[in-house]
Amino acid sequence: MSSRAFTAALACALLGLIASVAAAYVHYQLAVAPGYESFCDVNATLSCTQAYQSVYGRLLGVPVSVLGTGYFAGVLGLLLLGRRLDALASYLLVVALVGLAFVIYLAWATIFVLGTLCLLCLATYAAVVGLFFIAGAAASVPMIDLPSRLSRDLRRLSGSPAALVLCVLVIGATATSAAWFPADSTAAVQTPAERASQTAAQVDAEPPLTDDQKAQIRASFDQLPRLIVPADAPGASVVVVKFNDYMCPPCRQTFDLYKPIKAKWAQQAPGKVQFLTRDFPLEGECNASTPTGSHQASCEAAAAVRMARGAGKSDALEDWLFARQTSLTASIVKEGLQEVAGLSDFDARYPQVLALVKSDAALGASLGVSSTPTFFINGARIAGGMAPRIFDYLIEYELSKTAAPVPVQ
Known part of the structure; x- marks a missing residue:
């Protein structure tokens, strides 16, 4: 993966992570502070609140923003720890394809079902689409060869303390955030x-x-x-x-x-x-x-x-x-x-x-x-x-x- 492609992918991962963290903060405030007005609620069409408090704001009870934070943190870790891997771009392409499928679903739900646009959501969509195109252009290892490569590269990374610590941190932080995230206060009424x-x-x-x-x-x-x-x-x-x-x-x-x-x-x-x-x-x-x-x-x-x-x-x-x-x-x-x-x-x-x-x-x-x-x-x-x-x-x-x-x- 060239330095230019790596830098572009890193920028997309950072954009997605920042937007996801901001989205998680807004969703948290909406859950604990009835009447909270988000900075990204511009009007009825451009509204984060409508997206986060809808049925599409969570997946199996976990806020989508928390899942997004874990996803982009994982992508960032893959880029930093796998910088020297020959198949890095191909691994990134697989990860981006998973993210792209989820993004297409969420975009359909917010735009065509809810009839709204969430600015922070759009930033994460752009980050995933950017990762997909960057990885697609840079991938050089055929997909059919990835399973054997993956086994070898995982053994290589498992010997790195930094890789193990990062995996534990990302998975642990995502799981903890999902477990402790408050339920949406849709029934709360202010006096x-x-x-x-x-x-x-x-x-x-x-x-x-x-x-x-x-x-x-x-x-x-x-x-x-x-x-x-x-x-x-x-x-x-x-x-x-x-x-x-x-x-x-x-x-x-x-x-x-x-x-x-x-x-x-x-x-x-x-x-x-x-x-x-x-x-x-x-x-x-x-x-x-x-x-x-x-x-x-x-x-x-x-x-x-x-x-x-x-x-x-x-x-x-x-x-x-x-x-x-x-x-x-x-x-x-x-x-x-x-x-x-x-x-x-x-x-x-x-x-x-x-x-x-x-x-x-x-x-x-x-x-x-x-x-x-x-x-x-x-x-x-x-x-x-x-x-x-x-x-x-x-x-x-x-x-x-x-x-x-x-x-x-």
């Missing part, structure tokens, strides 16, 4: 006080906007095109419309983070700032623009909130649903509607209410919505969430344009 505490901590951690930052925000915001977004908000100077999915992690995050901002403007400018929620479930049953959407209870959740609205319980049900986001099913949604709003006729009303959800989703698609959350602030579209201080300042800025402005600091 409103716990979520409020987390939200306050996140907001307090943000530094105040500087004058230069505010100027940049105003300049960028003013360049956005203004679209006509139908909204029933008479008398409002600022209308914020959120296209939402109750199974989308960033939707839950913005729901929590922006709640104090909504309360602030309701007190400081009564009736002048209106916040409206539109449905955009990432599920094909009620959203024709996402036929492969993986959020299998999103349509039911959206319909349930509409039903609860008639009983004056929509806000409470939204809170209830977001608190149980990772474990939502159609039956849990119905349970929430009964518990929060006292309504037990979900099935009878569902077809009629679903038509309204479909109407919202169609509106969103016509406005260019393709992911959740997507916000429209007085018609200016902003995909994804934004820092609470920026969100708050944009509302303040829009209010300053009215006849009775709120001074912009």
Whole structure:
């Protein structure tokens, strides 16, 4: 194996190992800290949480990220200890083929079944594919000769203390991690006080906007095109419309983070700032623009909130649903509607209410919505969430344009 091929293979193994360790850390946090927001949860499409907490996040109860860490650690050990073996590239090709088969399965599951992309997963996929092509190009020993070569090379490596220690460490660490890794906390529910505490901590951690930052925000915001977004908000100077999915992690995050901002403007400018929620479930049953959407209870959740609205319980049900986001099913949604709003006729009303959800989703698609959350602030579209201080300042800025402005600091 040439030095160039060896270096490239080493880089791929390191990339895979780093990504797998990061994935294991994120999965661990998701298991022990309900409500944890991963750095790789960009939106509903780019979401590690959806992948790790799905049935495809574990194999026989062992987190895939832990298996990946052991796999790439083993590849790294093979490269370092077998540097002088003539058949190294061929051994690496066999190992890469095993990894490639697993990667193809996981890629199919996350992309076509779950309808999501996991950034850390993609990094490990790239590492395995890279190893496959590098080893395939460098392999010089025919596969038919590998069994006899393997027997001889194993005897050679077994005489190396370093090889034995490395094997014990890799196998032992992988087995220990798998045994002690906590179960996913899909049933865990945070209390409103716990979520409020987390939200306050996140907001307090943000530094105040500087004058230069505010100027940049105003300049960028003013360049956005203004679209006509139908909204029933008479008398409002600022209308914020959120296209939402109750199974989308960033939707839950913005729901929590922006709640104090909504309360602030309701007190400081009564009736002048209106916040409206539109449905955009990432599920094909009620959203024709996402036929492969993986959020299998999103349509039911959206319909349930509409039903609860008639009983004056929509806000409470939204809170209830977001608190149980990772474990939502159609039956849990119905349970929430009964518990929060006292309504037990979900099935009878569902077809009629679903038509309204479909109407919202169609509106969103016509406005260019393709992911959740997507916000429209007085018609200016902003995909994804934004820092609470920026969100708050944009509302303040829009209010300053009215006849009775709120001074912009």
